[in-house]
Amino acid sequence: MKKGRLSSLDAFRGITIAGMILVNNPGSWKHVYAPLQHAEWHGWTPTDLVFPFFLFIVGASVSLALSKRMARGDSLPSLYFKIFSRSLILFALGIFLRLLFRFDFENLRIPGVLQRIAICYLLSALIFTKVGTRGRLVIFLFILMAYYLILKFVPVPGYGPGVMAFEGNLCGYIDVKLLGGHLYKPTFDPEGILSTFPAIATTLIGTLTGDWLRSSKKVLQKTTGLFIAGIVMIGSGLLLHPHFPINKQLWTSTFVLFTSGAALVLLGLCFLLMDGIGFKKWAYPFLVLGTNAIFVYAGSIVMAKLLVLIKVSTGQGTLTLQAFIYKNLLVPLFGNLNGSLLFALLFILLWIAGMIPFYRNRIFIKI
Numbered sequence: 001m002k003k004g005r006l007s008s009l010d011a012f013r014g015i016t017i018a019g020m021i022l023v024n025n026p027g028s029w030k031h032v033y034a035p036l037q038h039a040e041w042h043g044w045t046p047t048d049l050v051f052p053f054f055l056f057i058v059g060a061s062v063s064l065a066l067s068k069r070m071a072r073g074d075s076l077p078s079l080y081f082k083i084f085s086r087s088l089i090l091f092a093l094g095i096f097l098r099l100l101f102r103f104d105f106e107n108l109r110i111p112g113v114l115q116r117i118a119i120c121y122l123l124s125a126l127i128f129t130k131v132g133t134r135g136r137l138v139i140f141l142f143i144l145m146a147y148y149l150i151l152k153f154v155p156v157p158g159y160g161p162g163v164m165a166f167e168g169n170l171c172g173y174i175d176v177k178l179l180g181g182h183l184y185k186p187t188f189d190p191e192g193i194l195s196t197f198p199a200i201a202t203t204l205i206g207t208l209t210g211d212w213l214r215s216s217k218k219v220l221q222k223t224t225g226l227f228i229a230g231i232v233m234i235g236s237g238l239l240l241h242p243h244f245p246i247n248k249q250l251w252t253s254t255f256v257l258f259t260s261g262a263a264l265v266l267l268g269l270c271f272l273l274m275d276g277i278g279f280k281k282w283a284y285p286f287l288v289l290g291t292n293a294i295f296v297y298a299g300s301i302v303m304a305k306l307l308v309l310i311k312v313s314t315g316q317g318t319l320t321l322q323a324f325i326y327k328n329l330l331v332p333l334f335g336n337l338n339g340s341l342l343f344a345l346l347f348i349l350l351w352i353a354g355m356i357p358f359y360r361n362r363i364f365i366k367i
Contacts (some may be wrong), residue, residue, distance in 0.1 A: 042050060059120075060206040116199055314328070
């Protein structure tokens with residue numbers, strides 16, 4: 001491994017990527033356990049933690065990586081070139097994966113997961129190069145408060161202010177006005193324009209966490225700080241939930257608080273076990289995934305598309321390769337729900353096995 005690499009952060013990233021694959025690749029979307037589905041609107045499930053966890057990790061990585069470059073004297077123009085080029089590649093990769101095997105510009109969905117990662121990385125990294133820890137904390141709090149005030153008091157034509165329902169909320173209104181038919185749904189996109197701003201706040205809290213982890217404090221102090229901050233943020237999100245609901249699709253300020261708090265607690269646990277106690281063996285599969293996270297995520301999307309495109313002839317007709325594996329191999333042995341879950345777990349195991357040679361040979365594909 002690269003000298004100075006924080007193994008607990010790599011493991012946390014790997015856990016998050018495994019979670020992404022798990023929730024995105026069931027054997028059948030008709031048979032999915034409730035915790036592996038997103039909340040319909042307000043509220044949360046474990047699945048709703050996955051994406052904010054990744055953005056949080058992006059922020060922590062920004063702090064760890066850029067601080068090293070700045071300490072060794074890299075010029076700001078060279079840093080900006082790296083930041084902008086990486087952001088552009090991530091955004092373009094998201095568009096490419098959307099068009100892959102279905103080249104349809106007319107109905108192309110412009111927002112997306114990688115596109116949001118690109119924007120959050122870009123702005124958080126630029127802020128990091130110019131603003132210190134306290135300043136970023138102020139920006140974080142300002143975004144949360146401003147977003148709350150905007151959603152609560154800016155009126156939507158035909159609906160008025162403060163609408164938090166699927167129909168009539170300000171996020172959807174802005175998306176339709178600016179992006180038209182290039183959305184996930186006709187009137188809304190969960191990775192839309194306005195909700196990207198609080199997602200940047202999620203990434204900024206990650207940069208603050210990175211600052212804390214690279215400080216000179218002892219392991220126990222760092223771990224305690226992560227746990228305390230995490231519990232306070234979780235509690236704040238839950239306390240404010242009745243007034244400003246936790247909602248992933250709107251990426252509400254309470255959602256930022258709650259999910260960032262959960263990320264702090266889980267990272268604190270990984271940090272204590274791995275960088276504190278030195279107990280790392282359990283995390284090997286996650287390190288394998290976490291050190292090539294974007295490559296694994298993008299590759300899993302390509303593989304999922306191929307499993308649907310490849311057709312298999314049966315006595316009753318033609319099935320996609322995914323449906324064939326699920327219906328003919330897994331359902332007879334494990335039933336609908338467990339078979340669907342096992343399909344996703346096998347998908348993860350396949351990627352772990354495929355990435356082991358990369359990890360052993362220290363091949364880290366940087367995007």
